[in-house]
Structure formats: C-alpha cells, structure tokens
Amino acid sequence: MTSKPIYKEQNGHGANANELQADPAEVRRFLEALTSLARAATEGMDNPGLLQIGQVHPLDNNGYVPTRYRLDDVEQMIADAIAFSNAGHNVYVEGRTVRAGLRGKMRGAAEDTVAVFALIADDDGDKDKPAAALPIKPTLLVETSPGNTHPWIFLKRAVAPEEGVVIGRALKAALGGDHNTGVITQPYRISGTVNYPTKDKLKRGRVVPVPTRLLATTRAYTIEEFNAAFPPPPPDCRPDKEDDNQDETVDRFMAEEMLSVIDPDIDHQGRLEISSALYNLFGEEVACALRNEWLGKGGHRPERREMQRQWRSITRKGRGGYNYNAGTLVHHATEANPQWRRRYEKKWWREVGDEIAQRLYHSPADPDWNAKFFKFLKQAPNDEPADASGLVEPPAPAAPKSEAKPEPKHNAKPEQEPKPQYSPPRRNGVERVCAEDIIVREHQWLWEGHLLRGAQELLTGLPGLGKSQVQIGLIACVTAGLPWPNGEKGMPPANIIMMTAEDALDQEVIPRLIAAGADLSRVHILKGIRSDGKDRQFLLGEDLKLLEGEVAEIGNVGLVTIDPITAYMGKIDSHKTTDVRAQLGPLKDFAERMNVAVSTITHPAKSTSQKAIDQFIGSQAFIAAGRIGHVCIEEVTGEENEKTGRILYTNAKNNPHTKMPTLAFRIAETIIGQDPNTRNTIAAPRVVWDKDTVNITADEAVRAASGTSGGKKSDGQKQAQEFLKEILSKGERVPVKDILAAGNAHGFTKDQLRLAKEKLGNIAVEQIREGWTWQWIM
Numbered sequence: 081m082t083s084k085p086i087y088k089e090q091n092g093h094g095a096n097a098n099e100l101q102a103d104p105a106e107v108r109r110f111l112e113a114l115t116s117l118a119r120a121a122t123e124g125m126d127n128p129g130l131l132q133i134g135q136v137h138p139l140d141n142n143g144y145v146p147t148r149y150r151l152d153d154v155e156q157m158i159a160d161a162i163a164f165s166n167a168g169h170n171v172y173v174e175g176r177t178v179r180a181g182l183r184g185k186m187r188g189a190a191e192d193t194v195a196v197f198a199l200i201a202d203d204d205g206d207k208d209k210p211a212a213a214l215p216i217k218p219t220l221l222v223e224t225s226p227g228n229t230h231p232w233i234f235l236k237r238a239v240a241p242e243e244g245v246v247i248g249r250a251l252k253a254a255l256g257g258d259h260n261t262g263v264i265t266q267p268y269r270i271s272g273t274v275n276y277p278t279k280d281k282l283k284r285g286r287v288v289p290v291p292t293r294l295l296a297t298t299r300a301y302t303i304e305e306f307n308a309a310f311p312p313p314p315p316d317c318r319p320d321k322e323d324d325n326q327d328e329t330v331d332r333f334m335a336e337e338m339l340s341v342i343d344p345d346i347d348h349q350g351r352l353e354i355s356s357a358l359y360n361l362f363g364e365e366v367a368c369a370l371r372n373e374w375l376g377k378g379g380h381r382p383e384r385r386e387m388q389r390q391w392r393s394i395t396r397k398g399r400g401g402y403n404y405n406a407g408t409l410v411h412h413a414t415e416a417n418p419q420w421r422r423r424y425e426k427k428w429w430r431e432v433g434d435e436i437a438q439r440l441y442h443s444p445a446d447p448d449w450n451a452k453f454f455k456f457l458k459q460a461p462n463d464e465p466a467d468a469s470g471l472v473e474p475p476a477p478a479a480p481k482s483e484a485k486p487e488p489k490h491n492a493k494p495e496q497e498p499k500p501q502y503s504p505p506r507r508n509g510v511e512r513v514c515a516e517d518i519i520v521r522e523h524q525w526l527w528e529g530h531l532l533r534g535a536q537e538l539l540t541g542l543p544g545l546g547k548s549q550v551q552i553g554l555i556a557c558v559t560a561g562l563p564w565p566n567g568e569k570g571m572p573p574a575n576i577i578m579m580t581a582e583d584a585l586d587q588e589v590i591p592r593l594i595a596a597g598a599d600l601s602r603v604h605i606l607k608g609i610r611s612d613g614k615d616r617q618f619l620l621g622e623d624l625k626l627l628e629g630e631v632a633e634i635g636n637v638g639l640v641t642i643d644p645i646t647a648y649m650g651k652i653d654s655h656k657t658t659d660v661r662a663q664l665g666p667l668k669d670f671a672e673r674m675n676v677a678v679s680t681i682t683h684p685a686k687s688t689s690q691k692a693i694d695q696f697i698g699s700q701a702f703i704a705a706g707r708i709g710h711v712c713i714e715e716v717t718g719e720e721n722e723k724t725g726r727i728l729y730t731n732a733k734n735n736p737h738t739k740m741p742t743l744a745f746r747i748a749e750t751i752i753g754q755d756p757n758t759r760n761t762i763a764a765p766r767v768v769w770d771k772d773t774v775n776i777t778a779d780e781a782v783r784a785a786s787g788t789s790g791g792k793k794s795d796g797q798k799q800a801q802e803f804l805k806e807i808l809s810k811g812e813r814v815p816v817k818d819i820l821a822a823g824n825a826h827g828f829t830k831d832q833l834r835l836a837k838e839k840l841g842n843i844a845v846e847q848i849r850e851g852w853t854w855q856w857i858m
Contacts, residue, residue: 100289102165104158106272110294111157113220114173114198114232117300119151121197121238122177127625128238129177129194130632132187133157134267135169138276144267146187148178150633165273172267175200175232176244180632181673189332189362190265196244198234199251199306200268202260214255215309221296222271230268234300247303250310330361330406332370337424338413339374346412351375354412356404373514526571526638526677527557527564529731529740530708533638534671536664536678538645538703540696541712545727546747546767547681548583549592550712551641553767554679556596558639559603565729565743565769574638575602577630579618581647591764594752604634619650620663624670631674638676645680645702664705680706690786690838692732692778709733713781715744715774721784726770730778741773742781786835800828800836808843808856816852 115131122128130148149157164171175198178188198219218231239247241264248262260266269275271294301309330338335358342354354374358367413420524533531537531554541547555578556562561570583589585605593603608615609623618627631637642648652659671678682702684695695711696703703709709732715724729743748768751761776784803826808814823833837843837854844855 100274102162103272104162106293107161108158110271113297115151115154117234118197121235122195131177132174134172135164137169138278161270170276171270171273173270174267176264180628187363189366190241190245191332193241195238196264197238198232199248199262201231201255203229217298219298219300223295224269224292225275225290236300236302254310334424335370337420338409341417341420342412344375353404353408357408360405523736529737531677532736533675533677535707536668536671537708538680538682538706539710540682540684542684545712547712548643549765549767551679552592553596556598559599560597562597575634575636576639578603578605578641580643591752591762595750595764595766618648620648620667621650624666640676641679643681645682690783692782707735711778713785716784728781730781732778742776744770744774800832801840804836811856813853813855816854
C-alpha cells in the first residue's frame with residue numbers, strides 16, 4: 081500500500097500537518113445525511129444499486145480504488161472513510177448508485193449507473209473557476225478547502241442516468257465552475273476527511289493538508305423544482321458552433337459519435353491526447369475498448385499495455401495528462417466535423433424517446449422550442465443533414481422574417497462523409513458486441529477441472545448416494561481453504577451462499593458442515609424471500625437481482641450452491657427445453673456477471689440409459705446449461721456386479737477442461753457435539769475420499785451399474801431379453817403397447833423391457849398409424 085505523504089509545513093489550524101486526522105463526528109454527520117437522502121430518493125426501487133466510496137493517494141491521480149456499499153450499510157461506510165483518510169488517502173463519494181458486478185478499480189461509466197440522486201457543483205476558487213451563485217439553497221454544502229466548496233443538490237426522487245446526464249449539463253451551463261460540475265460519474269470529497277494536496281495542487285501553491293467540513297444542510301428538491309432553477313439548454317444544432325474547448329459531460333455514446341468523425345490516422349500527439357482523455361473519462365476497460373474500435377479503422381491494433389504506458393508517460397512528463405478530458409474530445413471532433421453534435425443529439429432523442437426529451441429540453445425564451453426541435457429531428461431520415469435554421473437559441477424579441485435566404489458562412493467546414501461506426505446496444509432492442517472489443521481472460525478455477533468461477537456445475541445421482549454431502553464437502557474446502565478431494569492444495573478461503581430446500585438446517589445441514597470442517601462464519605444460507613408481507617421460496621426466474629445484491633453485500637463470494645435446483649425453478653415443466661433454458665440462462669449470466677462458481681444438484685432422469693450424460697433430470701437443457709457435470713454412481717465389481725460400498729464421483733461433461741479422472745468416496749459418521757438440552761451426542765455424516773483415482777469413465781461406470789445392483793436383478797434382465805427375443809422372433813412389427821402389456825403379465829416392468837431393448841441393440845423402432853412399434857432385425 082502507498083505510504084502516507086509527509087508534509088513539512090504547518091496547516092492553517094496550527095497543528096502539525098502530518099498529525100491531521102479525519103473528524104469522526106463530521107464524517108458521521110455527512111454520511112448519515114447523504115445516505116438518508118439517497119435512501120429516500122431510491123425508495124420503492126427493486127434494485128437501488130450500490131454506493132461507491134473511493135480512495136486515492138494524493139500523489140497517484142490514476143490510483144482510484146472504489147469500495148461499494150448498500151445504502152443502509154452506513155456504519156461500515158463511516159468506519160472505512162475514516163480509515164482511508166487516516167491512512168493518507170483522499171476519500172470521495174458519488175451522487176449516484178452503480179450496478180452490482182463492477183470489478184476491481186472500475187469506477188463505472190454513465191451506463192453503469194442505476195440511479196442519480198444528487199448533482200454536485202465543483203466551485204474551485206483557487207483554480208479561478210468559481211461557480212455562479214446558486215438560485216436555490218444546496219441540500220448539503222461542503223467546504224473542501226478555504227475558498228472552495230461542493231454544493232450538493234439532492235433530488236426527492238432519483239432519476240435514470242440518461243436524465244441525470246441532461247440535468248447535469250443544465251447545472252454546468254447555469255453555474256459554470258470546474259469541468260466536473262454536474263458530471264454524474266464524478267466523485268466528491270466526504271466531509272470530515274482530510275484534503276491532502278495532489279501534485280497539481282502542490283504546483284498551485286497548496287502545500288499543506290486541510291480538513292473538510294459540512295457548512296449547511298437543507299431539503300431535497302423535486303425534478304420540477306430542479307428544472308425550474310436550472311433550465312436545460314436546448315441542444316445547439318448550428319453546424320458552425322465554435323465549442324472546441326467546451327467542458328461537458330461525455331457518456332460512452334457521445335464519445336463513440338465523436339470518435340466516428342475523428343481520423344484514426346491523426347498525428348501521434350493527437351492520438352496521445354485522445355487516448356488520455358478516454359482513459360481519464362471512462363477508466364481502463366471502457367477506454368481501451370473505445371480506443372481499439374477507433375484506431376482499428378486505421379489499421380492500428382493497440383493493446384491495453386500500450387495505452388497504460390502512454391498515460392503514465394504523459395502524466396510523468398508533466399504534459400498535462402490530467403487536463404485531457406471532455407474538452408479534448410470535443411476539440412478534435414469539432415475540428416474534424418462541426419456537425420457531429422447534431423447527429424448525436426438526434427440519436428439521443430431517439431434513444432430516450434419523445435416524452436422525456438421534450439420534457440427535458442425547453443426554452444424559457446421560446447415556448448415553441450420543443451416543437452421546432454422535434455420537427456428538426458423528424459424531418460431528416462437516419463443521419464442525413466436537416467435544415468437547422470431557426471434553431472439557434474432565440475433572443476427575447478423575435479426578429480421579422482425575411483424572404484431573402486441567409487448567406488452561407490464561408491468559414492464553415494464542409495461536412496465529411498460519415499464513417500462506419502459501432503452501433504451501441506439499444507435498451508429495448510438487439511444487444512450486440514464486436515468480438516474485437518472483448519478482453520480475453522483466463523479461467524479462474526476454484527478447483528481445477530471441477531469448479532469454475534463464472535460457470536454452473538451440475539451434480540446428479542440416485543437418492544442416498546451422498547450428493548448433498550459431496551457438495552457440503554466442497555463448501556468446506558472453499559470456506560476453510562482445505563485440500564480438494566483429489567489432494568490438490570486448497571484455495572484462499574472465500575465466502576459462499578447456500579440454498580437448500582430438502583434438509584433441516586439445525587438437524588442436518590449445520591451438523592454436516594461442522595463434520596466436513598467448514599468455516600461457519602463464511603457460510604451464508606439464503607432461507608427465503610420476504611415479498612408483500614409474506615415469506616416465499618427464492619425463485620431463479622424472479623430473484624436473481626436480489627441474489628446479486630447479497631453477493632455484493634457479503635463480498636468475496638466464491639461459490640453459490642443450490643440443492644436441488646428444481647426446488648427453485650417454480651412451476652415449470654422440467655421436460656420442456658424452453659422452460660428450462662428460460663430459468664438456467666439467466667443463472668449462467670449471473671455467474672459470469674458476479675464471477676462466482678455455481679454448484680447445483682439435480683435428481684437423476686427416470687428413464688434409464690447407458691450414457692452418463694443422460695443421467696440428469698428432465699430436459700437435456702439442464703446439462704446443456706451446465707459447463708461441468710458430475711454423476712455419483714455406486715461402484716460394482718465382479719461378474720455378479722457386487723457393490724463395493726464405494727461411490728464413484730465421475731465427470732460426465734466438461735466444456736472448459738478435459739474430463740477429470742474418476743474419484744471414489746465413502747460415507748462415514750462423525751461425532752460433532754452434544755445436544756444442549758438432552759446432553760445426547762450428535763453425529764453427522766461426512767465424505768471420506770480415497771487417495772487414488774479409479775480407472776473407469778463415467779459411461780463405463782453407468783453401464784456397469786445399470787440394472788446390475790445384484791444377482792437377482794441381473795438374472796431378471798437376462799429373462800427380459802429372452803422375453804423380447806421370443807415376442808419379436810417372427811421379425812414382424814409389434815406395437816409397443818402390446819409388448820408392454822405382455823411383459824407386465826410376465827412380471828417385467830416398462831424400464832426393464834426398454835433396457836433389454838437397448839442391450840439387445842438390434843430392434844428397430846418405427847411409428848405407424850396405430851402407434852409405435854418394435855421390430856427384430858435378423
């Protein structure tokens with residue numbers, strides 16, 4: 081971890097700068113007020129998202145590290161903010177919530193926002209960028225240093241990110257201030273933490289850290305009150321607009337529009353500036369994807385390392401890398417094609433829809449502005465130029481119309497031919513992605529060949545073979561870092577979320593976990609869902625978003641277990657592929673999005689088969705959705721197929737890895753404690769694995785065990801085969817219903833006869849008008 085910076089000079093309060101600490105009472109006052117207002121703004125939302133608190137070392141502008149919290153986790157926020165500050169980091173929070181699933185140091189772009197509950201102005205007096213006087217009182221006013229403040233304006237009801245971007249621009253247009261004013265993704269200082277000078281501030285003469293404090297609090301505002309105070313400026317569609325260095329909010333779609341008109345064969349300095357602006361605006365992952373898409377049109381194939389190297393080079397050489405931001409992209413795009421903004425605004429209108437756009441864009445000086453702009457957007461198909469006359473922000477008195485046509489501007493640059501560009505996914509339409517934009521990553525195994533992060537594993541087997549005990553044994557390995565069943569070294573301990581529908585928690589599940597050696601403090605059992613005042617079962621088709629929230633709140637979750645999976649699928653037909661895929665497809669996406677392994681248990685199929693892949697219940701969609709499949713099978717030996725007492729743990733399917741060797745285990749019983757009331761000892765079963773692998777495949781184990789669990793059953797199978805040979809001996813087609821009826825009269829079950837047909841192997845199946853028939857092929 082980067083060490084705390086040392087400051088030689090005294091701060092303005094007379095205390096040693098190196099001894100300055102966060103003010104716990106001030107941090108609590110600010111975060112309690114912020115979270116209370118945020119919870120009120122997001123009340124009623126099914127998924128209000130997570131709040132981000134970020135820490136960054138003052139001498140490393142590129143080292144932002146976010147931590148995400150549920151809005152009601154106030155105590156943890158307070159404790160972490162104080163700890164981050166006292167460790168020498170500047171500490172920030174945002175006026176929005178973000179989706180679960182953001183990884184690592186990704187702060188998230190505008191499209192990762194769930195809800196915007198506050199807009200903030202950046203009043204930087206020491207940079208000669210003060211904000212104008214607010215027309216309304218700020219909900220929270222934070223003094224970040226002498227002469228500099230952050231006015232927070234909270235909304236009574238949170239808005240979607242698209243609307244947040246627009247009203248953020250309105251705030252920026254009304255107040256001015258620093259370029260970060262109104263940017264929904266921008267983090268701001270937490271009151272009560274220490275403001276440590278960065279490299280840029282040291283250059284401007286700020287050489288000592290100072291405390292931050294909350295100056296005032298007041299109420300939140302409705303969106304109507306906000307729009308009245310900060311009227312959104314109408315989109316400027318003039319092709320000759322000179323806004324080369326305009327600071328504004330840039331989302332990913334706007335950046336894509338600007339890049340589409342900038343020549344990828346621009347000079348080296350231009351590429352450096354644009355790359356740095358993207359990196360500064362969106363973070364590493366999104367910036368790399370945007371840059372690769374743009375430069376790829378000119379034959380360049382940049383890599384992430386190259387971009388990181390260029391960014392470090394620019395900032396290290398003091399060439400103003402931090403200042404390459406929104407204005408940089410606007411400058412290059414306007415130089416390339418002054419009409420890029422008009423195409424973007426038209427696309428934006430189509431994206432958000434007429435109702436929202438017309439409500440957000442209005443002009444106090446011209447009540448007919450909406451109608452004019454709407455007509456402008458509608459009159460030109462696709463992205464063809466439209467007549468923008470009359471769409472300049474009108475002056476107070478409208479000038480009389482003239483019959484003469486306006487003279488063309490001689491200094492206006494001709495519009496370039498639009499270049500092919502990436503089409504962003506539509507919210508209510510097709511979602512696609514270019515393969516080149518996907519960043520490849522290695523498999524992240526919990527247990528190599530068996531449990532994989534981002535993938536679902538299925539385990540099946542006959543009742544009583546210990547499937548649940550096997551899964552509990554894997555839970556013990558994950559939570560306690562125990563060696564894996566094949567002797568491989570254990571992983572660093574992680575948390576797990578467990579769903580179990582068939583076993584009592586106090587009498588079976590917990591005793592088995594103790595017997596297996598699990599760390600109970602890392603086992604989180606999802607018992608049910610509270611909805612509309614009633615408790616109900618968790619359902620895969622309805623509650624995966626809630627499960628995402630639990631994964632994010634618990635943190636460091638490596639495994640989610642479901643036993644059995646059919647108990648959590650609601651009222652569906654498990655034999656219908658479409659029904660099953662509708663449930664398991666989103667579960668696959670959840671595993672990938674949250675980067676957790678999912679282990680599920682199913683019951684075996686009712687119909688018997690010689691293939692291990694057919695042992696999974698119902699539709700083939702069950703095992704098709706799973707990347708890895710295991711089958712527990714009783715081990716038999718000898719001509720009489722006698723049981724050995726061992727259970728074989730076989731690998732029937734393995735998409736991401738070669739199939740793993742078969743393992744064997746037995747079920748043993750262990751004393752785990754004493755009942756506190758009766759004083760009787762409590763015993764629980766556990767899995768004991770054999771050290772050596774077994775030289776048998778899953779299919780071979782199924783063939784050995786099918787219909788051969790003892791001498792009597794083996795004899796019965798031979799008799800069923802002889803019966804079929806006799807009834808089909810004439811070589812004619814015989815209706816299946818007649819064969820089953822005759823077999824039943826001789827004491828043979830339907831399964832015995834179907835298995836006998838498969839073992840004989842030379843019986844043709846054909847459907848005629850009267851139904852299905854079997855025919856012996858001589």
